[in-house]
Amino acid sequence: MKKITQSLMAMSLVIPSAALIQSTTQVEAQTQKEVTSPSLNVRTGPGTNYKIVDWLQKGEIVNVLKDGNKWDYIEFGNGKKGYISDYYLKTVTVSDELRSVTPYWLTLRNGAGDKYQPIDYLKKGTTVKVISYTGNWAKVSVNGKTGYVYSSYLSKASSTPSKTSNVEETQTVTAYWLTLRNGPSASYKEVDFLKKGTNVTVHSYNGKWAYVTTTEGKKGYVYSSYLSKSTTSTPVATPAVTKPIEKTPTTPAISAxxxxxxxxxxxxxxxxxxxxxxxxxxxxxxxxxxxxxxxxxxxxxxxxxxxxxxxxxxxxDSKPNVTKPTQATGELKGKLIVLDPGHGGQFAGAQGFVAEEDVNLQIALKTRDYLQAKGAQVVMTRISDTACSNAGYNADLSCRPNLATKMGADAFISIHANSGAASASGAESFWYNSSRGDQKLATLILDEIIEETGMKKRPVDYANFAVLRGSTVPATLIETGFVTNKSDAAKIGSPTYQDKFAKAIAQGIQEFF
Ligand SMILES: [Zn+2]
The missing domain is CATH 2.30.30.40 (SH3 Domains)
Known part of the structure; x- marks a missing residue:
């Protein structure tokens, strides 16, 4: 929560050693293919006698790990693997997209995984060219080097040179509703649902997926076959600042x-x-x-x-295949959780070895995934580097618990990172109103974090914070670690540890109910 502006980045941390560069080896390129059938089964082995483990939709892009005669061994979604019939696949080339590095620094590696060697360290705002995606990793080209970065930490580059794949035009949704996702395939998370007739601004194409901004300022990907060029000559809308979800009036019903x-x-x-x-x-x-x-x-x-x-x-749209495994295990089915990644946009958080607003968001997005896997509905106060409200510092703070109140949430979790003396370290949590369960919620989540991440345990404390005071539902504020402590920052800035924090927060929430 504390706002201390510091420039603690020792240069030795960001310059890779010569030894690391010399050990770099090229990782073999993978073919990407696109699903051409409306629904394609993924199986445990190369034949229809094998069990179905998942299914893919038309237009999804998969990585072919082993190109077989009739059956290909593929990777899809978040690193899931299986066999699909080669007959319903066609080879694609992913268009070169420009993306911008969002964390304080991002490690470029020589393979798609944390275990691969670092090649370089990219500073926030660095523009990279995305060549392809492998699970959660993007193969990118930057400063004459080719390597892999964790794709969640890339955002649409703010200034994009004009290219054939980049367009700026208004198009209209033609499907009855169209899902806006945070990545260019049906396996990415939903950001919003767009109604038929909604206008969007198309910025670029990635295969069959269009990167768009809605009139509400939300950004994401939609399946481009369900967009048509607007007949009216509407001027290209300038993207608005992302606003919290607001109830829009019900429009008259159209045919069912x-x-x-x-x-x-x-x-x-x-x-x-x-x-x-x-x-x-x-x-x-x-x-x-x-x-x-x-x-x-x-x-x-x-x-x-x-x-x-x-x-x-x-x-x-079509009757589900009954063999499809259930996504949600259901422990939190029926629960609505509002997650609040602290700070963002014009209201930056604490700065140290990592930027607080970035790690808060990264951990919150992963927490959302864990909660959704448990069957919960999750609403985020922000899903990118934006404020919750741009009306001022206090308005931005109250916007967050207000959303939980407005949504009638079952719990409100504000995720932050701390700052202080270089020696200060550890995770802690805060509560405001114990009669509605804040203290229990704060305790359960912190206990899980300590167990899962091995962070030093700091107390569960009472605090009269605006984000807790403004909530009418059970609420807690979590400080995951200190951005000003080298060891803490290495953990809260690492995708592997962020995953542990997310798992722990979701587990603590589950125990609360
Ligand atoms: Zn904070």
């Missing part, structure tokens, strides 16, 4: 379309849009429903004689 429930435990039909509304009935897995309107990710749904609202995340 048929969708299918894709939630193994069934889908709750509710009296209104949002998990705070009462459940009307649980619609079984694979049941067909009529959908007539979508607002903020909630559809108006008719199931038999029942009418209500359901989350569109569990509604799909």
């Amino acid at each position: 379309v048929t969708k299918y429930v894709n939630a193994a435990d069934g889908l709750n039909l509710r009296t209104g849009r949002g998990v705070q509304n009462k459940i009307v009935v649980k619609i079984p897995y694979t049941a067909s429903v009529k959908v007539s309107d979508v607002v903020n990710g909630w559809a108006k749904v008719q199931y038999g004689n029942y009418t209500g609202y359901a989350s569109v995340g569990y509604l799909v």
